[in-house]
Amino acid sequence: MANVHVELGERSYHIHIAANHLQQLKRLLPNLSKDVFVVSNTTVAKHYFADVSAALADHRLVLFEMDDGEQYKSLASFEAITNKLIAEGFSRDCAIVALGGGVVGDLAGFVAATYHRGVDFYQIPTTLLSQVDSSVGGKTAINHPQGKNLIGAFYQPKAVVIDLNCLTTLDDRDFRSGLAEIVKYGIIYDSDFFHWLEHNAIALAQRETQALQHAIQRSCEIKADIVAKDERESGIRAWLNLGHTFGHAIEAATEYGEWTHGEAVAAGTIIASKLSEKTQRMSSSDFRRVLNLMSQLQLPTQAPNMTLADWLSYMMRDKKVKDHRINFVLPLGIGQAEVTHNITDEDLAAVLTECC
Ligand SMILES: NC(=O)c1ccc[n+]([C@@H]2O[C@H](COP(=O)([O-])OP(=O)(O)OC[C@H]3O[C@@H](n4cnc5c(N)ncnc54)[C@H](O)[C@@H]3O)[C@@H](O)[C@H]2O)c1
Ligand SMILES: [Zn+2]
Incomplete structure (x- = not known):
């Protein structure tokens, strides 16, 4: 088992990573309130709520089971959860636990940030993407019809509990979606980790426990390190958006259905x-290493066919656009990145044509 520390002064917390952690929640969360409100969805609750409930038998547990899907990361769900918290008499001293992927985590976290101006929040992420990315770092949000994550808050959890066994029920596309974010950490921050990924791609794709344990732990360590340096994304945290400006354009152009987030990030x-x-x-050889690793993990390496005008119009809507200039996160070799708007229209056009 591993323990990753997120250093944020009095808001510091631990990420606990191992198999069989759901059964050990009582030991892992000694300060958990007696009043626990669990937010999950129909898919995840069916598999894992019974374990959570058995492990926390001496707490009062109320489950809010939302429908499954990004469209439920909404104001309507926010309102429904808040209504239930009030109806069930949950006070300032309660805890909200997110049991699910990034959708459940982002929504439950935003409720926790606002209910009674903030109650204790815990994450039990159950997708690979949420285990290596969304459950760590304190970004919470809901969507608005005008855009993704338009309403939200920075709100850190008290702890994150990762149970590798949860990944056994995840479908292949959602699993690979998480792998794309893991590759991202190697490219922007750690060339040794990238090298390790090249050597363990098959084990990872086959979900071998030891490989997963290491990949998740190293990803959480890197994210924790970056968040500790720049919690509110005024600098280095932006590196985590590698591939995302292009990826978000792909997701938007295909109307958020055809491509998973991770697939779009891989192509991006x-x-x-x-x-x-x-x-x-x-270098060209490092570029080929990135290309090879993505293909080994069966992630897309070609974007869908889009005109240059489409690309630009989707990218200009991205939150990262400042003063009408697109800020690109670009790798500097493998192991480092930079944010720059210093890219000529000609280079951008040539690359977009080549990669579609
Ligand atoms: N807060 C952040 O820093 C951050 C970072 C990245 C992404 N996000 C957000 O995360 C969301 C995407 O997260 P996601 O990819 O986890 O999607 P998701 O939460 O929709 O989960 C994907 C699918 O897997 C199912 N599922 C979850 N756990 C399962 C399990 N153990 N077994 C079987 N099925 C399971 C879900 O029900 C869903 O159908 C987006 O809303 C995105 O905006 C947030
Ligand atoms: Zn992402």
């Missing part, structure tokens, strides 16, 4: 790396 990471290669930020 290839585009960003190609742009780095073209502008001498990355």
Whole structure:
């Protein structure tokens, strides 16, 4: 078992990572309130709520089971959860536990940030993406019809509990979606980890426990390190958006259905790396390593066919646009990145044409 510390002064917390952790919640969360409100969805609750409930038998547990899907990360769900908290008499001293993927975690976290101006919040992420990314770092949000994550808050959990066994029921596409974010950590922050991923791609794709344990732990350590340096994304935290400006354009252009987030990020990471290669930020051999690793993990390396005008119009809507300039996160070789708007229209057009 592993323990990753997120250092944020008095808001510091631990990420506990191992198999069989659901059964050990009582030991892992000694300060958990007696009044626990669990937010989950129909898919995840069916598999895992019984374990949580058995482990916390001496707490009062109320379950809010939402429908499954990104469209439920909404104001309507926020209101329904708050109504239930009030109806069930939950006070300032309660705890809210998110049991599910990033959708459940983002929504439950935003409720926790606002209910009674903030109650204790715990994450039990059950998708690979939520285990290595969304449950760590304190970004919480709901969507608005005008855009994703438009309403939210920075609100750190008291602890994150990762149970590797939860990944056994995850379908292949959602599993691979998480792998794309893991590759991202290697590219932006840790060339040794990238090298390890190259050597363990098959074990990871086959969900071998030891490989997963290491990949999740190293990803959480890197995210914890970055968040500790820049909690509110005024600098280095933006590196975590590698591939996301292009990825979000792909997701939007395909109406958030055809491509998973991770698939879009994988193709977006290839585009960003190609742009780095073209502008001498990355060698051709390093570019090929990125390309090979993504293909080994069966992630897409080609974006869908879109016109340059489409790309630009979707990318200009991205939250990262400042003063009408697109800020690109570009790898500097493998193991480092930078944010820059210094890219010529010609280079951008050439790379987008090549990668579609
Ligand atoms: N807060 C952040 O920093 C951050 C970072 C990245 C992404 N996000 C958000 O995370 C969300 C995406 O998260 P996601 O990819 O986890 O999607 P998700 O929560 O929709 O989960 C994907 C699917 O897997 C199912 N599922 C979850 N756990 C399962 C399990 N153990 N077994 C079987 N099925 C399971 C879910 O019901 C769902 O159908 C997006 O809303 C995105 O905006 C937030
Ligand atoms: Zn992402």
